[in-house]
Amino acid sequence: MRGLGELESKVMDVLWDAAEPLRVRQVLDRLADPRPLAYTTIMTILDNLHGKGLVRRERAGRAYEYLPAETRAEVGARLLRDVLDSSGHAESVLLHFARSASPAETDILRRALRKRRDPS
Template structure:
């Protein structure tokens, strides 16, 4: 999975934060509160995101309503998995990754490992 481009990320951020279906018009109006972007540009990028599988869509009258196909966390996990796959030495890559974490993130990693750790057989 490749990393999202700037506008792709900006669009997906709204779908992830809002956690609801939204039209291109809603996305454009929200982005335009901070900077100017053309409706046609957002329509094009949203359609691309749909075809890449990041968004789902359904008709609501004459307009498409889009929704994130997966959570931001699933997207981030897929990026991390791809990063590991790029290494010939996954344990070394994991070590370097963990070295970059702060204490709070390391504690969260420890908790996640406890949750997924295999349980001893009875």
């Protein structure tokens, strides 16, 4: 994910894949990382992600439980919007993307455009 470090991205993946809010220990236990990671490292990562507005946290006794502030799809769409807005060449970016899209992705885009034209 753009703007996030490797470990931050892995932590976000764990949260997105979870069916419920997770405590620091649960995130640590679910991380697929070949390096041994400290509890305090994951606690700091989650605190940083909270500060960036990417995760929400709720008190659960003396600890916090963390959950994503947005879905993976919402974050991806926001990042794409940021790229389009900052490029100054949204048409070129979209055309390059369209040319690189797989047949399945092209079908998704066509269906979305048809829905937009005919919302009924």
